[in-house]
Amino acid sequence: MLEIRDLHATVADKPILKGLNLTVNPGEVHAIMGPNGSGKSTLANVLAGRDNYEITGGDALFEGKSLADMEPEERAQAGLFLAFQYPVEIPGVSNMEFLKAALESVRKAQGKEEWDSVTLLRQARAACKQVDLDAGFLKRGVNEGFSGGEKKRNEIMQMLLMEPKLALLDETDSGLDIDALQTVAKGVNSLRNPERGIVLVTHYQRLLDYIVPDFVHVLSNGQIIKSGGKELALELEQKGYGWLTGEEESA
Amino acid sequence: MSLALELKTQALANARRHGSESEALEALEAASFPERKTERWKYTSLQALADGHLDGITSGEVSQPLPALSEFVVTLTNGELTGSTLPDGVNLHHDAPAVNGLETPFAIYNGAVARPVVLEVAANTRIEQPLHIQIQAASEAPAHCNPRVIVKLNTGAEATVIEHYHAEGQALTNAVTALITADNAQLTHYRLQGEEAGTLHIGTVIVDQQGVSKVDSYQLMTGNRLRRNDVRALVGKSGAELNMKGIFVVRDKSHVDNQMCVEHMVPHCESDQNFKGLAGESGKAVFNGRIHIHPGASGTNAELSNKNLLLNPGAEINTKPELEIYNDDVKCAHGTTVGQLDAGQQFYLQSRGIPAAQAKRMLSLGFVNELLMALPHQQVAEWATPWLEAELTHKQPAGDTAA
Numbered sequence: 001m002l003e004i005r006d007l008h009a010t011v012a013d014k015p016i017l018k019g020l021n022l023t024v025n026p027g028e029v030h031a032i033m034g035p036n037g038s039g040k041s042t043l044a045n046v047l048a049g050r051d052n053y054e055i056t057g058g059d060a061l062f063e064g065k066s067l068a069d070m071e072p073e074e075r076a077q078a079g080l081f082l083a084f085q086y087p088v089e090i091p092g093v094s095n096m097e098f099l100k101a102a103l104e105s106v107r108k109a110q111g112k113e114e115w116d117s118v119t120l121l122r123q124a125r126a127a128c129k130q131v132d133l134d135a136g137f138l139k140r141g142v143n144e145g146f147s148g149g150e151k152k153r154n155e156i157m158q159m160l161l162m163e164p165k166l167a168l169l170d171e172t173d174s175g176l177d178i179d180a181l182q183t184v185a186k187g188v189n190s191l192r193n194p195e196r197g198i199v200l201v202t203h204y205q206r207l208l209d210y211i212v213p214d215f216v217h218v219l220s221n222g223q224i225i226k227s228g229g230k231e232l233a234l235e236l237e238q239k240g241y242g243w244l245t246g247e248e249e250s251a
Numbered sequence: 252m253s254l255a256l257e258l259k260t261q262a263l264a265n266a267r268r269h270g271s272e273s274e275a276l277e278a279l280e281a282a283s284f285p286e287r288k289t290e291r292w293k294y295t296s297l298q299a300l301a302d303g304h305l306d307g308i309t310s311g312e313v314s315q316p317l318p319a320l321s322e323f324v325v326t327l328t329n330g331e332l333t334g335s336t337l338p339d340g341v342n343l344h345h346d347a348p349a350v351n352g353l354e355t356p357f358a359i360y361n362g363a364v365a366r367p368v369v370l371e372v373a374a375n376t377r378i379e380q381p382l383h384i385q386i387q388a389a390s391e392a393p394a395h396c397n398p399r400v401i402v403k404l405n406t407g408a409e410a411t412v413i414e415h416y417h418a419e420g421q422a423l424t425n426a427v428t429a430l431i432t433a434d435n436a437q438l439t440h441y442r443l444q445g446e447e448a449g450t451l452h453i454g455t456v457i458v459d460q461q462g463v464s465k466v467d468s469y470q471l472m473t474g475n476r477l478r479r480n481d482v483r484a485l486v487g488k489s490g491a492e493l494n495m496k497g498i499f500v501v502r503d504k505s506h507v508d509n510q511m512c513v514e515h516m517v518p519h520c521e522s523d524q525n526f527k528g529l530a531g532e533s534g535k536a537v538f539n540g541r542i543h544i545h546p547g548a549s550g551t552n553a554e555l556s557n558k559n560l561l562l563n564p565g566a567e568i569n570t571k572p573e574l575e576i577y578n579d580d581v582k583c584a585h586g587t588t589v590g591q592l593d594a595g596q597q598f599y600l601q602s603r604g605i606p607a608a609q610a611k612r613m614l615s616l617g618f619v620n621e622l623l624m625a626l627p628h629q630q631v632a633e634w635a636t637p638w639l640e641a642e643l644t645h646k647q648p649a650g651d652t653a654a
Contacts, residue, residue, distance in 0.1 A: 048598075048602050049598075049601075049602070050598050050602075051594055051598060071601065071607065072598060072601035072602045073601045073602075073603075073604050073605055073606050073607065073610075075602075076601070076603055076604035077604045082602055084599070084602075087599070088593070088595045088596050088599045090596050090600075090614070090617060091617065092614075092616070092617025092618055092620035092621060093600075093613050093614065093616075093617035093620070097613070098600070098603070098605075101600075101603075101605045101609060101613065102600075102603035102604050102605055105604040105605055105606065105609075106603070106604035109604065141617075142599075158603065162603070162604075
C-alpha cells in the first residue's frame, strides 16, 4: 500500500532524505529506527505533507497514487494518518468540533456512512476510554493544556476513530511513562489487522516490547542502511547504532 | 472649501434649520471637523461623506428588520422612535440629561439635532429580560440620521441593554449612546452590528459611571464602507468596575476605526478591556486603546488587551495602546499583537482530512471563540455565533441583511 522509491527530500531546502526505499504491505507493522538527525521524523512529515518538507526526487506512492500530488487533507481522506511527535495546541477549537469536522470529511471521502452527533459522541467516548483519557477532554480546546502523555493519547484516540489504512506514528513513545506507553501500545495493537499498515518511527526499542513489529529498518543519513526482523531492534538496543553507521553513538 | 469646513457648514445649517438651542449651536460652532492630518482621524478618511451624506433621509424603507432578541423592544428608525414595548420599572421619555464626555464633532452635532430617547430604570429595580434597542436606518440616496439613546440606571437598578444597529442602502448613522449608572447599579451592555456593508456609521458610546457601579460591555462589530466607534468611559466614583470585551471583523474593503478611551478619574477603580480583531482581503481596522489615569486616581487597576489576526497579506490592522498615567500607585497592563494564522495548527487540521479553507475558518473562529463563549446571554450568543460564522465564510446569515 505504501511504496517509497529512491525518495529524496529537503527540509527548508536542506537535503535530509537521500534515496530512501521502503515497501509496506497491508497487515504489516514496520519499525523505523535510527539515531537523532537520521531523517526519521522528516520521513513521517514528508509523507503527511507538511509545508517546507519537499520531495525533490524519487516517489512515494500510497495505493498507487503519488503523495506528492496530494494536499495534506487529501492524504488523510485517502486513509493516511500521522500521529504527531509534537501535537500542536489549538485553543478555541474544541476537540469534539475538531473530530466532527475531521470525521465528516474523511468518512465522506471514503464512502463510509456519516455519523450523527449522537453516534459521534458515543464513538469518541469509547475511544477516549480505550486510551484512558477522560471524556472531559473532548470539550477542551484541541490539546490545550494537555500534558505530554495526554497529547499522545489524544493522537491515538483520533487514530482509533479515523480508522486509517496506513498509520504513521512519529516517536509516539517519547515522553511517555511506562503505564502510558502500555496504554498507547494497547490502542495501536487493537488497530492491527490484515488490511492495515502501521509504521512506527522510534528512537528506542522499548515501544517494540509492546508493539511487536514484523520488520525493523535502520535509517541513517537519509537512507535505510539495514533491514531485518524484530530481533534487529534487540541487537540495536545492545550495540547502539554505531556498529552500523560507523559513528560513536550511545543509544 | 475643505471637506472638513463643508461638513461643518452643512452641520450648522442643519442645526439652525432644526431650531437647535443656542448652547448646542455654540458648541457646534466651536467644534472642528477632522482634517486629513488630525491625529485621531488619521486612519479614517471622511471622503465617503463628500457626496451628500449630511442631507436628511427623504426616502428609504427598512426591508429586513432585525429579529427581536427579547420580548422588550425599542425601535428607532432613521433617528426617530417608532416603537416600544417595555416592562414595568423602565420609563421611556425625551427629557434628556446632559451627556458628559462628548468630544467628536459628529457627537456634538448629534446633540444639536437629535430627539433623544431616554430609558430610565427605576431605583432598586431589577429588569430580568434584556431591553433590545433596535436602531435602524434606510436611505436610497446618501443621507444621514441622528439616533440618540440614553440609558440611565438609577441607584440599585440592574438591567441589560442590547444596542443593535441595522442600516440599508446609503444611510449614514450618526449615533450617540450614553449609559449612565448611579450607585449600586449593574448594567450589561451589548453593542451589535448588523448594518449592510455599503452603509456608513459614526458612533459614540459614553459610559458615565457616576456611581459605584458595575458595567459589562460586549461589542461585536463588522466593518462597513466607513465605520467609526468612539467609546469613552468615565469611571467616576471609587469602587466602580468596568469590563469591555469585543470582536471586530473587517472583510473585503470594509473599514472599522475603534477609538477606545477609559478615563480613571478617582481612586480605586478597575477596568478591563479585551478586544480581538480579524482582517481579511483589503479590510482595514484600527484600534486605539487609551487609558487615562488622572492625578489623584491612586489604586487604579486598568488592563487592556487587543489581539489581532490577519487572514491574508492585503489586510491591515493598526493597533496602539496609549497610556497616560499621572500616578505612581496604579496597576496598568496592556498588550497588543498582530499575527497570522499558525501554519502548524493549520497543518494539524488538514492532516486530519479537514480542507484548507475550512481549517482556516475553524482557526479564525477559534481565535475569537473565547470572547464568544463569554457572552452571558444565550439569545445574544445564538445571534452572534452564526453572525460571526457568516462573516468568516463571507456568507450572509439567514434572515439577516442582504448585500
